[in-house]
Structures are given as structure tokens and as C-alpha cells.
Amino acid sequence: MADTAAVPEVRQLDSIIVRFAGDSGDGMQLTGDRFTNASAVFGNDLSTLPEFPAEIRAPQGTLAGVSAFQVQVSDHDITTPGDAPNVLIAMNPAALKKELHRLEPGGTIIVNEDAFEDRNLAKAGYDETPLEDGSLDAYTMFKVPMTSLTKEVCKDIGVKPRDAERSKNFFALGLVSWLYTRPVEPTLDWIKAKFGRQELVAAANTAAFNAGHAFGETAEYFDVTYEVRPAKLQPGVYTNINGNTALSWGLIAAGQLAKLPIFLGSYPITPASDILHELSKHKNFGVRTLQAEDEIAAVGSALGAAYGGHLGITATSGPGIALKGETIGLAVSLELPLIVIDIQRGGPSTGLPTKTEASDLLMAMYGRHGESPIPIVAAYTASQCFHAAIEAARIALKYRTPVMLLSDGYLANGTEPWRLPDVESLDEIDVQFATATNAVDAEGNAVFHPYVRDPETLARPWAIPGTPELMHRIGGIEKEDGTGNISYDPENHQRMTDLRAAKIAGIANDIPPTMMAGDVDDADLLVLGWGSTWGSITSGMKRARAEGNKVAHAHLTHINPFPADLGDVLARYPRVIVPEMNMGQLSKLVRAEFLVDATAVTKVKGQPFTAAEIHEAILENIDD
Amino acid sequence: MTDIVVPETTKADWTSDQEPRWCPGCGDYSILTALQMMMPDLGLRREDTVFISGIGCAARFPYYMNTYGIHSIHGRSPAIATGLAMARPDLNIFVIGGDGDMLSIGGNHLIHSLRRNVNLTILLFNNQIYGLTKGQYSPTSEIGKITKSTPIGSLDEPFNPVSVALGAEASFVARTHDMDRAHMQEMMRRAFEHQGSSLVEVFQNCNVFNDGAFAAITKKANRDEMLIPLRQGEQIRFGADNEHGVVFGADGRATVVDVADVDESQILVHDESRRDASLAFALSRLSSGPYEPTPVGIFRAVDRPEYAAEASKQLAFAQEQSGPADLRALLHSHQTWEV
Numbered sequence: 001m002a003d004t005a006a007v008p009e010v011r012q013l014d015s016i017i018v019r020f021a022g023d024s025g026d027g028m029q030l031t032g033d034r035f036t037n038a039s040a041v042f043g044n045d046l047s048t049l050p051e052f053p054a055e056i057r058a059p060q061g062t063l064a065g066v067s068a069f070q071v072q073v074s075d076h077d078i079t080t081p082g083d084a085p086n087v088l089i090a091m092n093p094a095a096l097k098k099e100l101h102r103l104e105p106g107g108t109i110i111v112n113e114d115a116f117e118d119r120n121l122a123k124a125g126y127d128e129t130p131l132e133d134g135s136l137d138a139y140t141m142f143k144v145p146m147t148s149l150t151k152e153v154c155k156d157i158g159v160k161p162r163d164a165e166r167s168k169n170f171f172a173l174g175l176v177s178w179l180y181t182r183p184v185e186p187t188l189d190w191i192k193a194k195f196g197r198q199e200l201v202a203a204a205n206t207a208a209f210n211a212g213h214a215f216g217e218t219a220e221y222f223d224v225t226y227e228v229r230p231a232k233l234q235p236g237v238y239t240n241i242n243g244n245t246a247l248s249w250g251l252i253a254a255g256q257l258a259k260l261p262i263f264l265g266s267y268p269i270t271p272a273s274d275i276l277h278e279l280s281k282h283k284n285f286g287v288r289t290l291q292a293e294d295e296i297a298a299v300g301s302a303l304g305a306a307y308g309g310h311l312g313i314t315a316t317s318g319p320g321i322a323l324k325g326e327t328i329g330l331a332v333s334l335e336l337p338l339i340v341i342d343i344q345r346g347g348p349s350t351g352l353p354t355k356t357e358a359s360d361l362l363m364a365m366y367g368r369h370g371e372s373p374i375p376i377v378a379a380y381t382a383s384q385c386f387h388a389a390i391e392a393a394r395i396a397l398k399y400r401t402p403v404m405l406l407s408d409g410y411l412a413n414g415t416e417p418w419r420l421p422d423v424e425s426l427d428e429i430d431v432q433f434a435t436a437t438n439a440v441d442a443e444g445n446a447v448f449h450p451y452v453r454d455p456e457t458l459a460r461p462w463a464i465p466g467t468p469e470l471m472h473r474i475g476g477i478e479k480e481d482g483t484g485n486i487s488y489d490p491e492n493h494q495r496m497t498d499l500r501a502a503k504i505a506g507i508a509n510d511i512p513p514t515m516m517a518g519d520v521d522d523a524d525l526l527v528l529g530w531g532s533t534w535g536s537i538t539s540g541m542k543r544a545r546a547e548g549n550k551v552a553h554a555h556l557t558h559i560n561p562f563p564a565d566l567g568d569v570l571a572r573y574p575r576v577i578v579p580e581m582n583m584g585q586l587s588k589l590v591r592a593e594f595l596v597d598a599t600a601v602t603k604v605k606g607q608p609f610t611a612a613e614i615h616e617a618i619l620e621n622i623d624d
Numbered sequence: 625m626t627d628i629v630v631p632e633t634t635k636a637d638w639t640s641d642q643e644p645r646w647c648p649g650c651g652d653y654s655i656l657t658a659l660q661m662m663m664p665d666l667g668l669r670r671e672d673t674v675f676i677s678g679i680g681c682a683a684r685f686p687y688y689m690n691t692y693g694i695h696s697i698h699g700r701s702p703a704i705a706t707g708l709a710m711a712r713p714d715l716n717i718f719v720i721g722g723d724g725d726m727l728s729i730g731g732n733h734l735i736h737s738l739r740r741n742v743n744l745t746i747l748l749f750n751n752q753i754y755g756l757t758k759g760q761y762s763p764t765s766e767i768g769k770i771t772k773s774t775p776i777g778s779l780d781e782p783f784n785p786v787s788v789a790l791g792a793e794a795s796f797v798a799r800t801h802d803m804d805r806a807h808m809q810e811m812m813r814r815a816f817e818h819q820g821s822s823l824v825e826v827f828q829n830c831n832v833f834n835d836g837a838f839a840a841i842t843k844k845a846n847r848d849e850m851l852i853p854l855r856q857g858e859q860i861r862f863g864a865d866n867e868h869g870v871v872f873g874a875d876g877r878a879t880v881v882d883v884a885d886v887d888e889s890q891i892l893v894h895d896e897s898r899r900d901a902s903l904a905f906a907l908s909r910l911s912s913g914p915y916e917p918t919p920v921g922i923f924r925a926v927d928r929p930e931y932a933a934e935a936s937k938q939l940a941f942a943q944e945q946s947g948p949a950d951l952r953a954l955l956h957s958h959q960t961w962e963v
């Protein structure tokens with residue numbers, strides 16, 4: 001058959017943005033994930049944005065049930081999943097209706113024609129089929145009867161039509177893989193490995209994938225295919241990774257680097273549960289996990305484990321942080337190391353559980369009663385979550401303090417290629433437990449005082465149960481400086497409050513200077529970012545600079561304390577804008593701290609900034 | 625463990641340098657003394673022993689023990705202790721709290737630590753009142769309790785802590801009172817020796833805000849008639865001449881009878897080791913408050929896998945399956961490619 005088909009032109013592109021959309025039950029996340037993986041193995045740079053409804057099974061065929069996966073594949077370094085997709089794969093009318101507005105003008109639509117029947121059209125709110133009424137004339141559309149073609153090929157291998165239908169996403173994947181000249185082996189290998197034991201399922205998926213690929217090749221339907229050459233990435237071994245996995249591995253690495261066993265107390269919550277799942281898989285690293293009865297027990301158990309000499313961790317999202325506040329305050333008072341992870345999502349209340357937002361910054365900063373400062377570390381790309389986790393552990397262990405590690409739904413689920421670090425290159429984390437008495441009582445006996453501080457870090461000794469002679473009692477009531485005995489003395493409370501604040505403030509001297517990019521020396525405008533906006537800011541700034549604008553980008557990996565040079569950095573530029581996925585939380589902090597006229601650029605739509613939005617914000621603010 | 629020499633200790637060794645600050649006459653003193661006197665008998669090292677508490681009068685306890693200790697926050701002690709017990713199965717962990725701490729704000733943590741069967745010795749000082757906040761009714765206060773927060777009387781049905789614990793699948797549940805040191809010590813010792821979560825309810829007099837709450841059953845003169853001692857393998861009988869007994873009625877309830885009125889073979893023989901908790905539960909329902917004959921002793925003591933030990937086994941299993949920790953292998957465990 002192949003020799004009868006005209007050989008389509010192969011067009012080179014420097015990047016493509018593909019969006020797979022379908023019903024929640026259509027397997028779009030998996031399809032996107034496989035397309036991504038094949039591209040990763042091919043050597044492209046890439047960035048992904050999975051988007052799915054909060055309901056596990058929203059009514060089939062409805063707008064509410066649409067699940068989508070966007071990926072940008074590129075031959076050069078990219079930092080975002082792209083703004084407007086070039087191609088939209090719509091598996092049903094609802095997906096088309098919900099996602100069409102994102103598609104670039106004149107973009108390509110590939111629909112599963114079979115799904116466009118009356119019932120599905122009605123569910124999506126179409127009076128008549130948009131495939132025939134001319135409403136899509138501005139786009140390039142390919143109508144492919146994916147369901148029936150899939151059933152057709154599956155019939156031959158003895159798969160029932162109902163079961164065969166479930167493989168239609170592999171048909172779509174095969175077709176798109178052909179269209180974008182993706183290698184097929186990674187997908188075929190994966191099917192074999194994943195469904196090996198369920199022979200019929202493996203056979204059906206393989207057949208559907210091959211049929212989709214062959215359809216592209218032979219249908220004389222597509223007159224062009226596309227190729228995105230491998231990116232010139234730094235040499236090394238790469239893996240495709242999402243933020244929650246990278247973060248979990250970072251925690252495991254931190255345990256290894258500190259030579260401490262890990263304890264995770266966690267309560268299931270979207271989008272943080274995958275950290276509990278991932279860590280639970282790696283008990284051979286001495287990782288203990290407890291699925292606690294609630295968020296409060298989750299952090300409490302982690303704190304208990306920390307008292308016992310483990311690296312105590314709790315992972316949650318905003319609602320969980322709200323519940324953990326009192327215990328985090330106890331950890332501030334006990335001065336024990338603890339990692340508190342907030343994978344932020346839309347709020348308030350249940351908000352948008354599956355959508356990203358970065359609106360917990362002020363809660364991380366101030367969400368406890370009393371004066372209870374804690375360090376805040378913010379991850380900024382999916383793969384960098386690995387290093388952010390190690391950094392959070394380093395600070396927690398060195399300064400004996402709870403540390404808030406902020407990530408968000410976008411980083412958690414989005415993937416990118418990660419050049420694997422050389423394990424040997426990771427710095428060890430030096431942890432010394434107290435082993436000897438450190439004071440003398442009135443009678444001249446050697447005693448242990450739990451609040452005698454290291455003069456440099458102001459950290460107190462970590463004396464774990466089981467250590468002879470160091471028995472001590474600590475608690476949430478204010479403690480006497482040094483002895484740690486209960487004290488209600490006013491002067492002592494002021495001193496202890498000052499000491500706790502000074503300990504956290506002093507960390508500024510132990511973290512890297514502000515991370516800078518762009519026209520650092522002579523910019524007319526500074527874009528100050530934190531967290532997952534890094535990718536959009538990097539891309540948006542690139543466009544603005546390409547047009548001749550002088551723009552610099554400062555990105556915060558540590559928010560409490562700020563890097564020591566941040567005040568100088570902010571003072572250097574005539575204008576400062578702060579793009580944030582909240583209503584202006586970092587901008588409030590820097591305005592308060594540095595009296596700088598920083599302008600917040602805000603977005604809370606459950607989606608990351610696009611590069612275009614950042615570009616636009618730069619232009620708007622650089623001119624006026 | 626056998627090769628570790630545990631030095632002999634005395635009560636003084638277990639007593640910290642901090643002065644207890646309870647109200648004079650508070651039942652907490654007698655519990656503290658009983659425990660400090662008993663500790664040397666347990667053959668423990670002080671540095672391997674941890675007392676964890678929440679908030680309340682009882683929760684000051686750890687400060688007075690010369691061991692490791694955390695005076696934490698309201699209600700959370702079982703959760704904190706669970707983390708410590710999982711991290712450090714080698715430690716001896718006691719959890720101390722009152723009825724408000726453990727049954728109200730911390731009720732969730734209490735029931736879950738009991739069902740998990742974490743190796744914790746939990747001592748619940750029940751005084752049926754909030755002491756530290758100066759006298760509000762508690763989750764164990766009787767209906768109609770007049771307090772500052774319930775001037776016309778409380779409306780809430782009280783918890784029966786033993787029933788709660790049994791309902792939460794506790795493997796060890798006992799009850800004692802602050803007027804009987806020897807009995808307290810026996811209950812605490814048995815609770816400590818039990819592998820898993822053990823709960824001891826201690827009737828404790830708050831002489832400031834709820835004085836005499838238990839006097840009707842714990843005063844020396846009343847004990848014979850009002851306390852029903854549970855003794856393993858013995859008939860459940862009480863009274864100055866053991867003239868009362870407990871039978872299991874046709875209506876499915878445990879009932880107090882005069883032995884003279886029934887066939888003696890009908891009197892229940894106590895068996896704390898019954899797997900099924902329903903009889904223990906029935907005994908816990910014998911009295912609905914400290915004004916009726918009330919069982920004291922061990923309601924239930926059954927063997928069940930201990931949580932932290934099981935968790936440790938999973939770690940060993942994972943190491944067997946996946947080999948020892950290898951960070952490089954972990955990072956390369958997904959599909960990789962070389963550039």
C-alpha cells in the first residue's frame with residue numbers, strides 16, 4: 001500500500017505544540033505522556049501541561065469531563081508547554097468545544113469523527129455538528145473515524161468491539177506520531193512492558209497504534225508531515241520527570257546525603273498525594289511512610305519522628321497547610337528540623353483542586369499564630385524540585401527549623417527532560433547529634449541544656465532519645481534561654497523571640513545570591529519572579545528582548561529569608577514587575593521589606609502564565 | 625537487648641528537678657508518685673524512655689519525669705508519639721493526657737493510634753472536667769453538668785473512655801483510679817508490658833473544679849459496693865462478702881445481680897484475652913457513670929501485630945526485594961536517554 005501513496009513533504013519545525021483532548025475516560029493523559037516520552041527519547045527539549053477535571057469520572061461526553069494534555073516539543077531549549085497549540089486532537093465534541101479557543105489561528109484540528117454523533121453533540125451543547133457547518137473553515141481539519149478503524153483492526157485479533165474502543169487513544173497516538181515523525185519503538189516497547197501480562201490489551205493497543213500510524217502514511221489525507229530535530233541539549237543522561245517525582249527523589253537523596261532515615265507523614269490530597277505514593281515505593285532507602293488519619297496527625301507524626309532523629313517530612317496542599325499551622329508553630333518552638341511541603345492549588349477552601357495556583361505564599365510566611373518565622377524554599381521547574389527538596393532539608397537540618405517547601409500543581413504534574421546529576425557531585429549534609437552535656441548546674445554537675453545555641457547558626461543541639469545523660473523535656477510553652485525550662489519571664493520571651501527571628505534571618509548569609517538573567521547590567525525593567533513562573537518569564541522575556549527591550553529577570557528560590565542582595569537588586573532597576581499566580585503576594589512582601597514600587601502582574605485562572613502574557617506585561621510596564 | 629546492662633534505678637532517678645505545679649490535693653500527684661515509684665521495676669533505661677503529652681493539667685506530666693519528653697499541643701500527643709514510635713521502635717513511649725485532650729480535641733488521634741496498635745502506653749487521666757481552662761464541662765462530664773460554659777446544664781451525652789477504646793479496636797484497655805496506688809501501678813505495669821497501644825483510664829480527682837466526682841465509687845468506704853474488680857480467670861464478683869456478681873443476660877447485656885438470686889455458675893468468669901471484644905464492651909457498659917457499680921481492672925489484653933514492628937518488617941522486605949539504597953539507580957530508574 002505504501003508505494004501507492006504520495007510521499008508527503010517533510011517540513012522542519014523548530015517547535016510544535018500539541019494538545020490532546022478527550023473525555024476523562026479516553027486516556028488522554030496517557031496518550032500525551034507517551035507522545036512526550038517518544039519525543040524525549042528522540043532528543044527534543046519539551047515541557048508538558050496535563051489538565052484534568054477534579055472529578056474522577058465526570059459524566060461522559062460532557063464539557064466538565066474533558067481532560068487535556070499539552071506538550072511543547074522543540075529543537076532548542078524551551079521553558080514552557082507553549083501558549084497556543086498548533087494542533088488539537090479532539091476525541092469528542094466536548095473536547096473540541098472546550099479546547100478550540102486555545103488553538104492558534106489557522107491551526108490544525110484532528111477529530112475522532114465517530115464521536116460526533118447526536119448524543120455526544122447534544123451533551124457538548126452543539127445543535128448541529130461543527131464538522132459540517134463551516135464554523136471550522138478557518139482551521140485545517142482532519143476527520144478520522146478513529147473508533148471504527150480501531151474496532152476494525154482489533155476484530156482480527158479477537159478483541160470484542162467494546163474493549164477495542166478503549167484502544168482508540170493509541171490510534172490517535174499512532175497517527176500523531178506519524179504526523180510528527182516520532183519514533184515508534186519507545187511506544188511499542190512501553191505497551192509491551194506495561195500490558196505484557198494482559199495479552200489481548202497489549203495486542204489491541206499495539207494494533208491500534210500501528211493502524212493510526214499506517215492511516216497517516218496511506219490515507220493520502222495528509223500532504224505534509226513535520227519534524228522537530230533533536231535539541232542541542234547539554235551532553236548527559238536524561239530522563240523525563242515531573243515535579244512531584246523529582247521532589248520525592250530529592251527527599252530520598254537528602255536522606256542519603258544527611259545519612260538519616262526518612263519519615264513522611266501525609267494525608268491524601270490533590271495534587272500532593274503522588275509524593276506519598278512515590279516515597280512509599282522506596283522503603284528500601286529506609287523511608288518510613290505513614291498515611292495519617294488527618295493532616296494534623298501527618299505533621300505531628302513527622303515532628304515526632306524528627307524528635308527521634310529522623311528527617312521528618314509532611315507533604316500536602318493549601319488546605320492541609322491550614323490544618324498543620326499549629327504543629328508547625330510547635331516545631332518553631334521546639335526548634336526541630338521538619339520539612340513541610342505545599343503543592344499549591346487554587347483556593348480558597350477546596351477551590352480548584354486539580355488546577356495550579358501559587359496563592360499560599362503569605363500563608364507559608366505568616367500562617368501561624370505568634371511570631372513564628374520559618375524559612376521558605378520555592379521550586380521553579382519540575383526537575384529543579386529535586387534540588388529544592390535537598391535545599392529544604394539542608395536548611396531544616398542545619399538550623400533545626402521547620403522549612404516550607406513550595407511547589408504547585410503545574411510543577412507537580414508537568415514534565416521536562418532532566419539531565420541527571422552525578423550523584424557524587426551532591427554535597428553531603430553534615431548532621432551531628434548532641435552526645436555530651438553542655439552546661440553546669442548550680443551544684444557544679446555537668447548537665448544538658450537543650451537551648452544552648454551554636455553561636456554561628458543559632459541552632460540548638462539535637463539530642464535524640466537513647467542518648468545517655470542528655471534527657472530533657474521540651475514543649476510549646478516558652479522556654480528559658482539556654483536551659484529550656486518553662487519560663488514566663490517577659491525579658492526572656494523577648495529574647496527568645498529575637499533569637500528565633502535572628503536564626504531565620506541569618507540564613508540569608510547561607511544561600512546563593514538572587515538568580516539573575518537577561519540584561520542584568522542595564523535593564524529598564526526587572527521581572528521579579530518566584531516558583532513555577534520561571535518558565536513563562538524566561539520565554540516572555542526572550543521575546544521582549546528580541547524586540548530590543550532591555551529586560552532583566554530575577555528569580556527567587558528562597559523567599560524567607562530573601563537573598564542578602566535582593567534589596568540592591570531591586571534598587572538597581574527603574575521598574576519592577578512581579579508576575580504571580582495569586583493576587584500579588586510576593587509583591588506585597590518586597591514592597592513591605594524594601595519600599596520598592598513593585599507592580600504585581602496577577603493571574604488566578606488555574607493555569608500558568610503564557611509567555612505571551614508575560615511578554616505583554618513587560619511591554620506594558622516598560623513603556624509607560 | 626539481653627546484653628544491655630540496665631542499671632538499677634530508684635524513684636529519685638526518675639524524678640526531674642522541676643517542682644510539680646498542680647493544685648495542692650490534685651489527684652495528679654498520686655498518679656505521678658505511683659508511676660515514679662513503679663518505673664524502677666520496669667527495668668528500663670531513662671534515656672530510652674519518652675513521655676509525650678498534649679495540653680491540660682495532666683499534660684504537665686513529662687516535665688516531672690527525668691526522661692526524654694515533649695509537652696506538645698492540645699490533642700496531638702498520640703500523633704506525635706506515633707511518629708516517634710515508628711521512627712524509634714527501640715524507645716519506651718508513654719503518652720499522658722486528660723479527657724479533654726484525648727477525647728475531645730484529640731479524639732481522632734487517640735482512636736487511630738489504638739486501632740493501629742502502635743506501641744504506646746497511653747494514660748488517660750479522666751477528671752470529667754476542663755481544669756486548666758478553669759472549669760468547663762468535658763466530653764466525659766455527665767449530662768446536665770453545670771459549669772461556666774453550661775450555666776443551665778450540659779446537653780452532651782458523655783463518652784465512656786473504655787467503650788471508646790474498645791470500639792476503636794484497642795488491644796489493651798484498663799481502668800483504675802487515683803485512690804489506689806497498688807492498683808494503678810499494676811494497671812500501668814501491665815499496660816507498659818503490652819506490645820501495642822494500651823489505654824489506661826485513670827479516674828482522677830480535680831479537687832478544684834470537680835471535687836469528689838468519683839467519690840461515690842472510689843472512697844474507701846464505698847469501694848466494696850461500688851468497684852467491680854476484673855481479675856483474669858476469676859468470677860466477676862464484688863461486695864464486702866462477694867455477694868454481688870455480673871451475669872450476661874438474655875437481653876445481651878451484662879447485668880449486676882445478687883449471687884444468691886442466681887445459679888452461681890452463671891456468674892461471668894473474666895477473660896481479658898478473648899479476641900472478640902463484645903463481652904469486654906458489655907462490661908464497659910455496666911455503669912453509665914461513677915455513681916453505679918463500676919468495673920476496674922483490665923477489660924481487654926489481646927495480642928495483635930504491633931504497628932511499628934510491622935512497618936519495620938516492610939522496610940526489611942523492601943530491601944530484600946529491591947536491594948539496598950542506591951541513589952544513582954533510583955535516578956536512572958525511569959526511561960533514560962543519552963545526549
Ligand code: SF4
Pocket residue numbers: 645646647649650651652681682751755756829830831832833
Ligand atoms: S485544676 Fe484540677 S486537675 Fe488541674 S491541677 Fe488543679 S486540681 Fe488538678
